[in-house]
Amino acid sequence: MAIKIGILGYGNLAKGIECAIKQNDDMELVAVFTRRAPESVKVWSGVPVYSVDELENKKNEIDVLMLCGGSATDLPEQTPKYAKFFNVVDSFDTHARIPEHFANVDAAAKAAGKVAMISVGWDPGMFSLNRLYANAILRDGNDYTFWGKGVSQGHSDAIRRIKGVKNAKQYTIPVDAALASVRACENPELTTRQKHTRECFVVAEEGADLAKIENEIKTMPNYFADYDTTVHFITEEELLRDHAGIPHGGFVLRTGKTGREGEHNHVIEYSLKLDSNPEFTACVLVAYARAAYRMNQRGITGCKTVFDVAPADLSPLSGEEMRAHLL
Amino acid sequence: MAIKIGILGYGNLAKGIECAIKQNDDMELVAVFTRRAPESVKVWSGVPVYSVDELENKKNEIDVLMLCGGSATDLPEQTPKYAKFFNVVDSFDTHARIPEHFANVDAAAKAAGKVAMISVGWDPGMFSLNRLYANAILRDGNDYTFWGKGVSQGHSDAIRRIKGVKNAKQYTIPVDAALASVRACENPELTTRQKHTRECFVVAEEGADLAKIENEIKTMPNYFADYDTTVHFITEEELLRDHAGIPHGGFVLRTGKTGREGEHNHVIEYSLKLDSNPEFTACVLVAYARAAYRMNQRGITGCKTVFDVAPADLSPLSGEEMRAHLL
Numbered sequence: 001m002a003i004k005i006g007i008l009g010y011g012n013l014a015k016g017i018e019c020a021i022k023q024n025d026d027m028e029l030v031a032v033f034t035r036r037a038p039e040s041v042k043v044w045s046g047v048p049v050y051s052v053d054e055l056e057n058k059k060n061e062i063d064v065l066m067l068c069g070g071s072a073t074d075l076p077e078q079t080p081k082y083a084k085f086f087n088v089v090d091s092f093d094t095h096a097r098i099p100e101h102f103a104n105v106d107a108a109a110k111a112a113g114k115v116a117m118i119s120v121g122w123d124p125g126m127f128s129l130n131r132l133y134a135n136a137i138l139r140d141g142n143d144y145t146f147w148g149k150g151v152s153q154g155h156s157d158a159i160r161r162i163k164g165v166k167n168a169k170q171y172t173i174p175v176d177a178a179l180a181s182v183r184a185c186e187n188p189e190l191t192t193r194q195k196h197t198r199e200c201f202v203v204a205e206e207g208a209d210l211a212k213i214e215n216e217i218k219t220m221p222n223y224f225a226d227y228d229t230t231v232h233f234i235t236e237e238e239l240l241r242d243h244a245g246i247p248h249g250g251f252v253l254r255t256g257k258t259g260r261e262g263e264h265n266h267v268i269e270y271s272l273k274l275d276s277n278p279e280f281t282a283c284v285l286v287a288y289a290r291a292a293y294r295m296n297q298r299g300i301t302g303c304k305t306v307f308d309v310a311p312a313d314l315s316p317l318s319g320e321e322m323r324a325h326l327l
Numbered sequence: 328m329a330i331k332i333g334i335l336g337y338g339n340l341a342k343g344i345e346c347a348i349k350q351n352d353d354m355e356l357v358a359v360f361t362r363r364a365p366e367s368v369k370v371w372s373g374v375p376v377y378s379v380d381e382l383e384n385k386k387n388e389i390d391v392l393m394l395c396g397g398s399a400t401d402l403p404e405q406t407p408k409y410a411k412f413f414n415v416v417d418s419f420d421t422h423a424r425i426p427e428h429f430a431n432v433d434a435a436a437k438a439a440g441k442v443a444m445i446s447v448g449w450d451p452g453m454f455s456l457n458r459l460y461a462n463a464i465l466r467d468g469n470d471y472t473f474w475g476k477g478v479s480q481g482h483s484d485a486i487r488r489i490k491g492v493k494n495a496k497q498y499t500i501p502v503d504a505a506l507a508s509v510r511a512c513e514n515p516e517l518t519t520r521q522k523h524t525r526e527c528f529v530v531a532e533e534g535a536d537l538a539k540i541e542n543e544i545k546t547m548p549n550y551f552a553d554y555d556t557t558v559h560f561i562t563e564e565e566l567l568r569d570h571a572g573i574p575h576g577g578f579v580l581r582t583g584k585t586g587r588e589g590e591h592n593h594v595i596e597y598s599l600k601l602d603s604n605p606e607f608t609a610c611v612l613v614a615y616a617r618a619a620y621r622m623n624q625r626g627i628t629g630c631k632t633v634f635d636v637a638p639a640d641l642s643p644l645s646g647e648e649m650r651a652h653l654l
Binding site: 265 | 638
């Protein structure tokens with residue numbers, strides 16, 4: 001019997017989940033739920049589309065509900081709300097507000113006897129896991145996380161809000177020299193500027209003052225002022241042709257010392273190079289949906305993160321198969 | 328109350344565990360057990376040394392026993408034997424015999440109400456975990472594991488058995504071009520020769536036939552014949568000066584496709600660069616000792632692998648601390 005999955009929302013992440021489920025024989029997408037008019041939403045896989053108002057009526061038809069809203073306003077409301085009816089998985093990624101989100105979701109999920117898996121994806125998610133494993137192993141050491149090369153939606157949006165800008169795409173790029181220093185166990189203390197550069201591809205309105213736009217970008221507080229930023233003005237055609245993708249990725253490193261005198265250095269490195277940020281994130285969510293379902297079947301309830309999930313629960317393989325082929 | 332650790336054996340791995348425990352405030356080494364005459368074993372940390380025959384008498388004084396024997400003959404006997412009295416951790420690394428070892432240990436640990444954590448380290452261990460996570464996420468893809476640059480004890484021993492060889496050290500080295508092809512998502516099918524090269528540093532007896540030794544190494548079945556092998560003859564002084572360490576490491580990669588037409592490629596890469604193979608392995612074992620103790624405190628029993636352990640159980644941090652600082 002396949003695990004029955006529902007999706008709330010139909011943006012890039014939801015579309016990625018739709019594709020990921022097709023790669024997993026033990027899962028089945030049963031419906032998409034939307035806040036829009038259901039008849040206006042055409043879904044690739046052809047599953048039924050229902051109004052979000054129908055969700056509670058479908059609680060016996062769905063094993064795990066994937067919440068594909070945003071972290072700013074959607075998930076803080078949706079995850080506790082739907083954990084009352086479903087095992088849920090979300091990708092809540094506002095790091096500073098995770099403790100508060102956890103508490104709200106935990107209360108709802110425990111009361112309902114459900115598992116609610118929050119902050120799943122790659123950061124938070126796989127990067128967090130790698131920070132935890134590496135810290136548990138190398139107790140005397142330093143952590144480093146680099147992001148990119150990849151598209152930052154927030155920074156791209158910030159550029160688009162500048163007067164005279166028609167469209168824009170911003171790439172976050174790790175600085176090679178900083179990565180090299182970390183890998184060489186030099187334990188550098190890195191400033192914001194030393195870790196990442198920012199590269200912007202900007203389509204200006206006709207007649208706009210390019211020098212003024214460039215200056216506004218480079219001096220924008222929080223977003224760009226603390227970074228070495230490069231601005232390229234290109235045409236709309238070039239933007240669509242060369243910068244249509246949503247790639248991302250990054251590096252998590254921990255270096256640490258062992259031995260009687262701390263005489264031995266070690267480097268643990270995890271990296272991702274992703275053609276599609278939302279599709280990869282979706283794959284992680286689907287694996288954790290399997291775990292949420294299995295854990296709830298064993299009587300586990302409450303809010304969980306990637307830290308609480310035994311790796312075996314993510315895999316469709318049996319224990320015997322895993323030990324024989326992956327261990 | 329610190330977790331009380333015992334160690335059986337006092338070779339390189341045990342010495343690494345002794346150092347690793349010093350880095351963990353919540354753990355305490357209480358004794359070393361040996362098959363040698365206890366008074367002949369001087370331990371760095373100064374804890375008591377007992378005969379292995381004393382082990383069963385100490386069962387109430389030790390929370391987790393670390394088994395530091397070899398996989399060929401020690402652990403198949405020791406792990407089931409001592410799982411009858413202790414939570415145990417071993418580094419059993421004969422991949423092909425893991426299912427059999429698991430079955431034997433599971434029966435003993437379940438009957439005794441203990442947790443027995445087997446095949447802990449980095450391969451099997453952290454590399455296995457990364458294979459499992461990456462396979463659960465990227466369902467349509469390919470796995471690659473490369474080892475090195477590092478010292479292979481088995482290959483060094485094989486060279487030492489050749490007539491005319493006084494001493495030797497062998498390094499396993501991944502082929503850069505193969506790694507580059509994997510990272511580029513070319514999904515290469517790699518032969519043994521294409522994945523790794525072998526570099527040997529050999530001290531010959533006086534008057535030995537160097538050409539004959541070199542030929543014997545390069546044509547040795549299983550060990551060297553399938554690889555491009557380089558042999559350097561050096562002096563004993565050079566060997567001790569330049570090749571005294573036990574470095575190792577390697578790379579686990581999975582590449583896979585997502586999207587409606589499999590149009591997006593992704594690369595997940597995990598790598599280790601270790602100055603001391605046994606000391607790093609020891610750090611992993613100590614983290615899993617913490618998990619074995621905690622799981623047993625919760626009433627869990629039986630044989631477990633890294634696949635069965637929720638990451639949170641490895642960390643000395645509380646759930647709140649982990650979510651606030653690592654997620």
